[in-house]
Amino acid sequence: MKQLISLRVNGEPYEVAVEPHKTLLEVLRDELELTGTKEGCGGLGQCGTCTVIMDGKAVNSCLVLAMDARDKEVLTIEGVATAGKLHPIQQAFLDYGAIQCGFCAPGTVLSAKALFDKNPNPTEDEIKIAIAGNLCRCTGYAKRKKALLAVAEQQGKEGGR
Amino acid sequence: MSDAFSVIGKRVPRIDGVALITGEAKFLDDIVLPKMLYGKILRSSYPHAKILNIDTSKAEKLPGVKAVITAADTPKLRYGIPQIYDEIRDEPVLVDDKARFYGDRVAAVAAVDMDTVEEALDLIEVDYEVLPAVFDPEEAMQPGAPKIHEVERNIAIVKRVYAGDVEKGFKESDLVLEGRYVAHAQEHSHLEPHGAIAATDISGNITLWTTTQTPFTIRRDLVKMLGIPLSKINVIGTQCGGGFGGKNEVTVEPHAILLALKTGRPVKMIYSREEEFIASTIRHPFIFYSKIGVKKDGRLMAKQGRAILNNGAYTGHGIAVAYYVGAVFATLYRIENVKYEGYVVYTNCTYGGAFRGYGNPQMTFAIETEMDRVAEALNMDPLKLRLINAPVAGERSACGIFVGSCGLRECIEKAAEAVGWGNKWKGWEVR
Amino acid sequence: MGGRLKKFEYFEPGTIEEAVSLLAQYRKEAKLLAGGTDLLVLLKQRLLSARYLVNIKRTSGLDYINSDDGEGLKIGALTTLSTIETSAVVREKFSILAQAASKVASLQIRNIGSIGGNICQDPRCWYYNQSHDWHRAWTPCYKRGGHVCYVDKGDKGCQKRILQSDTAPALIALGARVKVIGEGRERVIPVKDFFKKVGNVLKADEILTEIQIPNQPPHASGAYLRFSPRKAIDYPVVGIAVVMRMDPEYSLCRDIKIVFGAVTPVPFEIDEAEDLLRGKKIDSDIIDGVVQTVRDKVALQAISFGDHSADFKTDMTGVLVKRAMEECLKSAKSH
Numbered sequence: 001m002k003q004l005i006s007l008r009v010n011g012e013p014y015e016v017a018v019e020p021h022k023t024l025l026e027v028l029r030d031e032l033e034l035t036g037t038k039e040g041c042g043g044l045g046q047c048g049t050c051t052v053i054m055d056g057k058a059v060n061s062c063l064v065l066a067m068d069a070r071d072k073e074v075l076t077i078e079g080v081a082t083a084g085k086l087h088p089i090q091q092a093f094l095d096y097g098a099i100q101c102g103f104c105a106p107g108t109v110l111s112a113k114a115l116f117d118k119n120p121n122p123t124e125d126e127i128k129i130a131i132a133g134n135l136c137r138c139t140g141y142a143k144r145k146k147a148l149l150a151v152a153e154q155q156g157k158e159g160g161r
Numbered sequence: 162m163s164d165a166f167s168v169i170g171k172r173v174p175r176i177d178g179v180a181l182i183t184g185e186a187k188f189l190d191d192i193v194l195p196k197m198l199y200g201k202i203l204r205s206s207y208p209h210a211k212i213l214n215i216d217t218s219k220a221e222k223l224p225g226v227k228a229v230i231t232a233a234d235t236p237k238l239r240y241g242i243p244q245i246y247d248e249i250r251d252e253p254v255l256v257d258d259k260a261r262f263y264g265d266r267v268a269a270v271a272a273v274d275m276d277t278v279e280e281a282l283d284l285i286e287v288d289y290e291v292l293p294a295v296f297d298p299e300e301a302m303q304p305g306a307p308k309i310h311e312v313e314r315n316i317a318i319v320k321r322v323y324a325g326d327v328e329k330g331f332k333e334s335d336l337v338l339e340g341r342y343v344a345h346a347q348e349h350s351h352l353e354p355h356g357a358i359a360a361t362d363i364s365g366n367i368t369l370w371t372t373t374q375t376p377f378t379i380r381r382d383l384v385k386m387l388g389i390p391l392s393k394i395n396v397i398g399t400q401c402g403g404g405f406g407g408k409n410e411v412t413v414e415p416h417a418i419l420l421a422l423k424t425g426r427p428v429k430m431i432y433s434r435e436e437e438f439i440a441s442t443i444r445h446p447f448i449f450y451s452k453i454g455v456k457k458d459g460r461l462m463a464k465q466g467r468a469i470l471n472n473g474a475y476t477g478h479g480i481a482v483a484y485y486v487g488a489v490f491a492t493l494y495r496i497e498n499v500k501y502e503g504y505v506v507y508t509n510c511t512y513g514g515a516f517r518g519y520g521n522p523q524m525t526f527a528i529e530t531e532m533d534r535v536a537e538a539l540n541m542d543p544l545k546l547r548l549i550n551a552p553v554a555g556e557r558s559a560c561g562i563f564v565g566s567c568g569l570r571e572c573i574e575k576a577a578e579a580v581g582w583g584n585k586w587k588g589w590e591v592r
Numbered sequence: 593m594g595g596r597l598k599k600f601e602y603f604e605p606g607t608i609e610e611a612v613s614l615l616a617q618y619r620k621e622a623k624l625l626a627g628g629t630d631l632l633v634l635l636k637q638r639l640l641s642a643r644y645l646v647n648i649k650r651t652s653g654l655d656y657i658n659s660d661d662g663e664g665l666k667i668g669a670l671t672t673l674s675t676i677e678t679s680a681v682v683r684e685k686f687s688i689l690a691q692a693a694s695k696v697a698s699l700q701i702r703n704i705g706s707i708g709g710n711i712c713q714d715p716r717c718w719y720y721n722q723s724h725d726w727h728r729a730w731t732p733c734y735k736r737g738g739h740v741c742y743v744d745k746g747d748k749g750c751q752k753r754i755l756q757s758d759t760a761p762a763l764i765a766l767g768a769r770v771k772v773i774g775e776g777r778e779r780v781i782p783v784k785d786f787f788k789k790v791g792n793v794l795k796a797d798e799i800l801t802e803i804q805i806p807n808q809p810p811h812a813s814g815a816y817l818r819f820s821p822r823k824a825i826d827y828p829v830v831g832i833a834v835v836m837r838m839d840p841e842y843s844l845c846r847d848i849k850i851v852f853g854a855v856t857p858v859p860f861e862i863d864e865a866e867d868l869l870r871g872k873k874i875d876s877d878i879i880d881g882v883v884q885t886v887r888d889k890v891a892l893q894a895i896s897f898g899d900h901s902a903d904f905k906t907d908m909t910g911v912l913v914k915r916a917m918e919e920c921l922k923s924a925k926s927h
Contacts, residue, residue: 020602020645023632035191036184038402040352042434042723043596044633045701046825049352057674057703063632064704065625067602068649077184090182094174102181103188103352103402111699132824133698137352137403206728263729275596435723 005070009034010079018066025050025061027069028076036077036106037061040135048134051107052076058114058130077106080113088151089113096147100138108134112148121156124149177400189356189372189399190431197358198227200420200430201278202413203268203285204440205260208509209294209307212259212287215268220284225277228423229285231268232257235419236388241476242410249317251310252475254386254415259292261309261474262509264439271420271428298471298506299448309474309507317476322487322501324559327454330463330498334454336538342451342527346471347444348437349516353402355441356431359417367394367421371414374404379411386415394418406515410442410477442514445482446471447523455535459549463498466490468524472505473512479505482513486520491560493528493569494550499559537589544577544586597635600645608773608801611648616775616797618644624799625649626670627705629697630713638724640714654708654801657681665805669708669770673759674699676707686805688814688833692762695816698824708800711760711770711783715753715790715857716827717743718898743895752895753790754857756827760787761853762816763803764861765833771802780804787858809847812837815919818854819908821899828854829900830908834916836869838924845869850886850913855905856893862886865913879917883910 002017009032016031023043028034040049043062050062053075061069080087089112092098099105108131115122115130122130127148136144180186217229232255241250255266270281295301301315309315331337357371367389373379376398384391401408413430420428432441447470454463468486472479483503491499532550536543547569552558554567577583605611615622623642625631626649634640648654654670659681667676676682677694696702696710719742720735732738734750741747763783771780775797783803786792794800814835820826831853837846848869853859865885872878887910894902894909 019599021597021599023597026596029191033193034184035187038188038353039190040354040434043636044434045629045697047352048698048700051700058700059703060629060698060700063628063701065628065632065647067604067647068628081183086179086182093182094178099178099181101351101353101401101403102177102186105182106184109182129824130699133700135352135825137350137405204725206725276598279596435725 003067005066007069007072007074009074010076016066020065020067022066023062024052024054024064024066024069024074027066028052028061028074034076034078038103038106040103046135047104047107048111049104049107051110051134053110053114053117056114056117058111058133060133075110075113077109080109087113088154089116089148092147092151093144096143096150098139098144098147104134104136104138108136108144112151116151116155121152122148123152127152181400186400188353188402189358189370190353190429192358192370192399192429194358194360194427194429197427197429198271198273198420198424199275199278200269200271200413200417200428201275201282202266202416202430202436202440203270203282203287204436205256205263205265205267205287205289207260207289207291207294208263208296209292209309210260210289211292212256212267213290214288216286217268219286220270220281223272223277223281223284225273226270226281227273227426228271228420229268229281230416230419230423231255234423235415236386238386238388240382240386242382242478247318247480249476249480251317252477254419260289261507262511264436264511265474266416266440269416269420269430271424271426294509296508296510298446298469298504298508301506301508302469302504307509309509312507315507317472317505317507318480318483320480320483320487320503320505322484322491322499322560324491325463325498327463327465327498327500331452331454331465333456334462335457336535337452337454338531338535338538339450339452340527340531340534342447342449342530344447344449344523344526346446346511346513347516349403349405349407349441349443350437351403351405351407354432354434354437355408355412356429357412357414357417358427358429359414359421360427361418361421361425365393365422367418368397369394369414369418370397370399372401372408373398374401374406374408378409379414382411383414383418386411387418405517406519407441409515412441439511441511442477442516443473443511444516444518445479445513445520445523446510447486447520447527449524449527451527451531453531453535455539457539459539459541459546461494461496461550464490464496465500466502468501468503470503470505470513471510472507473510474507475512476505477512477514478519479513482515482520486524488560488562489521489524490528492552492558492562492564493525494532494547495552495556496550496559501560540589542586544573544582547573597632598641600642603644603646604650605646605648606651608651608653608799611646611651611799612773612775612797614644614646615799619796622646626709627672629701629705630709634714637721639721648799659685661807663804664807667707667803667805669800669802670706673702673705673707673710677702685808686766688762688765688816688835689759689805691814691816692758692831692833695818695828696758697826707759707803710757711763711786711803712792712794712800713755713757715755716897717753718896719743720753751790752857754854754895754897755787755791755859756854757859758816758818758828758831758853761831761833761851761859763805764859765814765835765849765851766805766808767849768803768805770800771804772798773801774798784859784861790857808835809837811840811846811924813920813923815916815923817912817916817919819912829897830855830905830912832909832912832916834913834920836917836920836924843873845872845874850882850916852890852909855890855909856895860893862889864889874917874921879914882917883914886910886913
């Protein structure tokens with residue numbers, strides 16, 4: 001039986017009727033029509049293309065029941081760029097050629113953002129750990145590591161915490 | 162240089178970069194059409210089995226199911242992919258006689274949602290007569306091996322490259338070396354699965370969205386597979402989430418079209434990650450018997466090779482891969498006397514297709530390993546052996562390929578300098 | 593073919609008592625949902641089914657880390673793995689648990705996966721943890737109601753599924769215990785006794801609610817290492833937890849615990865290797881002796897999993913025990 005839940009996605013409040021067996025991923029894509037978050041591995045939590053930020057933490061939305069997302073703050077890729085301006089992570093990915101087909105990009109950007117929101121000047125190891133759960137079959141990961149190091153350096157210069 | 166040009170030598174932003182990085186770009190599964198149905202293929206649970214009977218009645222009665230199709234709903238023909246003068250038409254849209262690999266296409270269902278589709282698949286009853294199966298191509302070529310198609314020894318075709326006189330070449334060689342090289346299968350595993358959406362109008366015109374590298378080839382292939390005129394089908398290639406050669410082929414397109422024609426509604430079909438592994442093409446596994454003859458001074462005198470490609474259940478890109486493998490063999494390195502035979506062998510495995518390199522990686526692995534072995538046998542610097550035998554621009558290789566430009570020599574020399582090869586190479590005894 | 597869950601009746605008990613009561617009522621038809629990173633995958637693969645889903649994420653009193661000078665550390669079973677890996681007190685005083693937690697899967701999984709779930713996860717087997725469709729082509733094994741085991745054809749019954757938990761061996765090496773609450777009863781069990789031949793001792797109505805770790809003696813150092821094909825996402829193929837207590841001059845080994853995970857159905861401690869070290873000054877000869885003893889003991893029981901044969905796993909235990917001891921020695925010296 002469907003239940004009405006409230007949650008905030010990309011800063012907007014939503015009320016959705018969901019059945020308990022639906023995941024956050026299904027609700028985002030099918031009910032809220034936010035298709036930037038993807039499914040790549042059959043919903044088993046193995047690829048990271050479904051990554052969103054929930055209450056400040058990067059999570060695989062394919063393994064979160066919609067019921068467990070209620071009253072939470074969810075950020076998807078659609079909410080990363082603000083006021084028509086790309087986030088530094090997004091700009092860096094484009095500048096450094098860190099995406100090719102782009103399918104893994106939304107999930108990876110969110111994993112990276114979750115890191116940078118807490119730690120504006122992470123080390124290379126911290127960057128690698130943050131995006132280790134986001135598979136990419138096109139790029140071989142090197143350029144996104146470079147892109148994120150560049151963001152870290154830039155934020156370090158701007159005097160992060 | 163960069164000042165003279167406005168594009169060459171400049172960083173140019175990708176035209177779809179912003180759409181991709183903001184999640185705005187629409188991939189196949191992001192497209193939704195009004196009244197759209199969802200579809201899936203019922204796959205064989207056995208690698209080799211006769212289909213005695215398919216009973217779809219229970220599935221058809223399930224509320225929410227709008228159509229179920231089997232081979233009876235498809236044109237009575239087999240199709241193939243034209244490649245290098247040959248074409249082997251051995252593949253059906255849905256199997257009518259027997260399943261030839263685990264995952265072969267037995268039936269397809271369209272229903273109002275995926276839960277119903279999956280329930281319907283479970284309700285289709287198939288009577289199989291399980292047959293013995295064979296997975297190794299060398300076993301498949303033995304007398305008495307299970308026959309996958311009606312061909313001798315399961316050999317779909319043999320591609321040959323002959324030039325010069327290999328017997329004379331071997332006689333004139335100071336050293337002859339033989340070897341058996343094996344390369345394994347690979348799955349593209351592009352992060353976006355295969356998928357298609359087919360929509361029809363009241364006049365039977367078809368619009369097909371598909372995640373593909375080759376929309377025009379797909380269009381041509383569908384015309385052949387379904388017997389419909391080219392003018393009736395419009396193929397739109399959507400934003401492709403990785404291909405690497407894996408999206409050079411037809412997967413769910415004909416089924417989506419047939420289901421859309423039958424129901425009068427758009428039908429979306431997406432591969433699961435598991436279907437990617439069992440029912441999409443792979444890199445051909447490769448067994449290669451090679452014999453090479455060389456003079457003491459390092460000049461290659463003769464090369465003889467027999468490649469056995471594990472084609473899988475259907476031919477796909479097998480013919481062209483078998484040829485390219487031979488072309489590489491006869492071109493890298495320079496050789497006058499060459500005899501190559503490439504056997505494209507049926508087995509009950511998932512079948513081979515295009516995968517970045519198209520046979521090159523397998524053959525290059527064999528050739529380069531062989532060159533190292535030859536160098537060691539001659540006690541020669543492996544770099545020197547390659548420089549002696551590198552192809553030269555302006556020459557025609559033994560199999561007729563014209564080498565228009567070739568930077569191999571320059572590459573080797575530059576790379577050797579960059580790593581300090583001259584200082585580091587101390588001979589074969591030092592490990 | 594995966595991706596979607598089947599319908600279930602859904603409960604969100606507010607208290608542990610309510611949760612236990614639901615499990616007691618519905619027994620095998622009910623499944624407990626904690627983080628979901630194990631259960632939801634198994635449900636999607638149709639390896640398990642749940643007519644009733646009892647979600648304890650909103651049950652109060654299960655998410656905490658409390659440190660007490662006298663009683664040691666108490667961790668609520670719902671505490672996420674990422675909370676544990678970043679907790680200052682865990683990193684400082686029970687570091688191998690933080691190390692083990694930090695190696696699980698990926699950050700996304702650790703942000704929702706619970707430590708209780710990591711300990712109670714379903715044991716795994718290469719021939720079992722495959723999809724619904726894969727299983728259609730195979731005669732059912734014992735676990736699936738049939739009469740064959742594909743890992744060991746001689747086995748009667750399912751005996752070879754492996755607990756691929758990273759935290760379990762670390763907790764055993766730390767001497768941890770778990771609190772288990774059932775209907776009208778409560779028990780505290782050492783983690784090493786929490787496991788049976790395959791699986792754990794939880795009854796249908798029981799919930800693991802708390803992990804209790806005694807304060808570690810001074811001058812203890814530890815290491816948790818694991819081998820897996822990739823550095824993230826994969827389950828461990830071999831995991832090892834070593835805790836070593838050196839005497840104040842750091843030349844003698846007072847006590848040592850060597851516990852392996854993912855090699856056999858349940859984590860196991862190698863007493864014979866520990867005996868070689870206790871009371872001895874550690875040098876390279878002793879370490880070589882330990883490596884050989886470990887390999888000999890593991891070789892008798894290691895179970896292959898997918899691409900990784902029993903022989904390969906045995907080799908890896910030798911490599912990892914040496915590295916783990918060296919790491920312990922290094923961190924002991926730096927105290």
